[in-house]
Amino acid sequence: MSARIDGIDSILLPTDGSDRALAGAKRGIDLAVATGADVHVLSVIDASETETITSLLGRDGDEEVAAIEAEAEAAVEAVATLVQETAPDLEVTTTTERGTPFRVIDRYVDTADIDVVAMGTKGRTGLERVRLGSVTENVLRTVAVPVLAVPPEAVDRSLSPAQTDALLLPTDGSPGGDVAIDWAVALADAFDAMVHALYSADTSRFQAQTQPDEILSKLEDEGQAALETARERAVEAGVSVTGTVASGPPARVILDYAEENAIDLVVIGTHGRSGVERQLIGSVTETVVRNSDVPVVCVPMAAESQ
Incomplete structure (x- = not known):
């Protein structure tokens, strides 16, 4: 064992x-x-x-x-x-x-x-x-x-080292995403799988802006920074990692990436607990869970890191 x-x-x-x-x-x-x-x-x-x-x-x-x-x-x-x-x-x-x-x-x-x-x-x-x-x-x-x-x-579809090769980690650089990174790296280590870190540069919420190219460039820079955080933690743990900045609505980007890259497990952060009340899990996470064909580990911000 x-x-x-x-x-x-x-x-x-x-x-x-x-x-x-x-x-x-x-x-x-x-x-x-x-x-x-x-x-x-x-x-x-x-x-x-x-x-x-x-x-x-x-x-x-x-x-x-x-x-x-x-x-x-x-x-x-x-x-x-x-x-x-x-x-x-x-x-x-x-x-x-x-x-x-x-x-x-x-x-x-x-x-x-x-x-x-x-x-x-x-x-x-x-x-x-x-x-x-x-x-x-x-x-x-x-x-x-x-x-x-x-x-x-x-x-x-067994979750085992023999059948789990690719783990998808959507990240947005937020504190919740950082907690998910630790869980993703630990699980990838357990399954001897590669971490696919993914950042979605979603410009749709900036439709009213007149400089979309500048906005996209800024989002891509933020994405590279988020991916670098994931890469550093994976490398430190001896886990193989690759990173991608994609463009589009996050949930769609995540689901498309999972299907196109034969992902076996998704690890994604959620809002988690806030004070006495609990928050919603977030529209992106909920959409991914509802539509994913593979298991999804939803990691709340309250979860202790590995």
């Missing part, structure tokens, strides 16, 4: 027994194997659902509530069994709790000192992308640790 990476000692795999949750669990297990982390498996019995049944049916709903509880237990055991079959040496903790799913997950992250949450997303339906699962979306908006968001398309 790989040596532990500082900052990645425990990984939470929330599950509801769905195929979407299984996709997240599989890739979360991969990450646990690569980092030597302990695994926590959690299933949340939605209190609003059971309370509604009890309110409508009274004691006649006891059997239905018991079935929901049994499903939660079975979902936890199924993922725990998968962990044991995949990596018998990993330590596994299983838990079933009641409450509002994303709030229980958030609380569990804090009380169990979880370092990473791995969850599935809904992904593609026909030619369009649908909304993220409400639980996943709320977890992304609330927890103060990185979330590995796994689309259904990645259910059979």
